[in-house]
Amino acid sequence: FTTYEDTIAEYDAIFAEINAKTQGSFIAKHEQLGNGLNKVTYENGVVIYVNYGLSAASADGVTVDAMSYKVGGGNE
Numbered sequence: 001f002t003t004y005e006d007t008i009a010e011y012d013a014i015f016a017e018i019n020a021k022t023q024g025s026f027i028a029k030h031e032q033l034g035n036g037l038n039k040v041t042y043e044n045g046v047v048i049y050v051n052y053g054l055s056a057a058s059a060d061g062v063t064v065d066a067m068s069y070k071v072g073g074g075n076e
Contacts, residue, residue, distance in 0.1 A: 029041040035055075036057060
C-alpha cells in the first residue's frame, strides 16, 4: 500500500472532481473525433475529452495532451 499511496490519493482526487461534475447526469453523446480523441457529453452540459493517442489532439478549440483528458462545460 505504501508504494502506491500517493498514486491512489492522486487518482481519488481526479475521480472525485469528475464525479462531482457528472453525478446524477447521464451520458447524452459519445463521439470518436479521430486521432485517438473522444468526446463524452453529459446531459448537464459537462464535456470530457479523452485522448487515447500518443500525441496531442485538438477539437472544438480544445487541445488534449497525449494519454490525457480535459473536463469542461456544465457549471464551471
